[in-house]
Amino acid sequence: MRYVKQFSIIIMISFAGELLKEFLPFSVPASIYGLALMLLALMTGIIRVEQVNDVSTFLLDVMPVMFIPASVGLMESWHVMQSILVPAAILCTVGTISVMVVSGRVTQRIIMSREKRKNQRENKKKNKKR
Amino acid sequence: MDRLVDIISDSLFFGLGISIICYFAGVFIRERTRLAIANPILIGFLLVIAVLKIFDISYDSYMNGAKYLSYLLTPATVCLAVPLYEKLKLLRENAAAIFLGIMSGIIANAFTIWLICILFTLDETIFATIIPRSVTTAIGMVVSSETGGIENITVALICITGIVGNVIADVVCRVFKINHPVAKGIAIGSSSHVLGTAKAVEMGETEGAMSGLAVAVSGILTVICAPLLLNMVY
Numbered sequence A: 001m002r003y004v005k006q007f008s009i010i011i012m013i014s015f016a017g018e019l020l021k022e023f024l025p026f027s028v029p030a031s032i033y034g035l036a037l038m039l040l041a042l043m044t045g046i047i048r049v050e051q052v053n054d055v056s057t058f059l060l061d062v063m064p065v066m067f068i069p070a071s072v073g074l075m076e077s078w079h080v081m082q083s084i085l086v087p088a089a090i091l092c093t094v095g096t097i098s099v100m101v102v103s104g105r106v107t108q109r110i111i112m113s114r115e116k117r118k119n120q121r122e123n124k125k126k127n128k129k130r
Numbered sequence B: 001m002d003r004l005v006d007i008i009s010d011s012l013f014f015g016l017g018i019s020i021i022c023y024f025a026g027v028f029i030r031e032r033t034r035l036a037i038a039n040p041i042l043i044g045f046l047l048v049i050a051v052l053k054i055f056d057i058s059y060d061s062y063m064n065g066a067k068y069l070s071y072l073l074t075p076a077t078v079c080l081a082v083p084l085y086e087k088l089k090l091l092r093e094n095a096a097a098i099f100l101g102i103m104s105g106i107i108a109n110a111f112t113i114w115l116i117c118i119l120f121t122l123d124e125t126i127f128a129t130i131i132p133r134s135v136t137t138a139i140g141m142v143v144s145s146e147t148g149g150i151e152n153i154t155v156a157l158i159c160i161t162g163i164v165g166n167v168i169a170d171v172v173c174r175v176f177k178i179n180h181p182v183a184k185g186i187a188i189g190s191s192s193h194v195l196g197t198a199k200a201v202e203m204g205e206t207e208g209a210m211s212g213l214a215v216a217v218s219g220i221l222t223v224i225c226a227p228l229l230l231n232m233v234y
Helices: A002-023 A030-044 A053-075 A078-129 B002-010 B012-033 B040-054 B059-071 B073-079 B081-086 B088-093 B095-119 B124-134 B137-146 B151-175 B181-203 B205-233
Strands: none
Touching (some): A030 B073, A030 B137, A053 B012, A053 B059, A053 B081, A053 B181, A078 B124, B059 B073, B095 B181, B095 B205, B124 B137
């Protein structure tokens, strides 16, 4: 029963996400509303991590397989893609690398400089104590 | 032979089974070769297409069973909140870095696409079609059609971007020395949405959590920014 309970909680939140998508005017998908709702529920303690942990680990583990059908869908839009396949592939590769590098490096740089400042402050404290 | 194809076409478990088997073939090949290009999702979907073509099975009869896998995507995305909750302290500590990282990713995306559009003298429609390329499909589709892009092509580009991101994430992080787990997660999530996140989850809990967060935040920011960017450029 444990798995049934956990799965039903996750499904209910997914459903709530779909409801929000219907009634709110923003172009945000149900899954993102659901993610926010789940996070909120966990933060407020309405749901405890143990109540969803096992099934959520399972779903996240299976996640890569879920993308196979959608990717096979590329076959359906083949007639549209055929003529622009090479530029599209180049564009996606170049674009993805540039976004990945910029966002990753920026995040890392800010985290590092923050940690450095923190260390300096701690060192100063130590020196004062001496 | 025809009879076999008929049985397969009617079976609900064919689409489901073949997807999982082909994915595992991909996992097997990656473990044997240890090449970045030997990516389970990439190999998996190419194998499925090959099987469908060889046995002349239609996309619809494949999707008959395979659609149930896609149904699970929403609950799985919802579950990304669980690792994120477990890393909440890390998120609070690095909130500024994370937000600026994601924002700079959106600007980098717009800049790259703008450059390519100028280089190949592409018009406004193409720009609007390509801009939402790096966000999750459900958001990207809407952004594309609302800003005057071609929805079908956007969806295909989103899919290609995801696969590319999933394949190159390891190599890019190594070459460009992105080694902080938070930075890795943000990089992958904001560049290649949920498909890349599948890779980030494999890398580690922090990477997965941050990648999921980046998908949500960059998606929402793209909804806000895309029309503004379009106005700025054209």
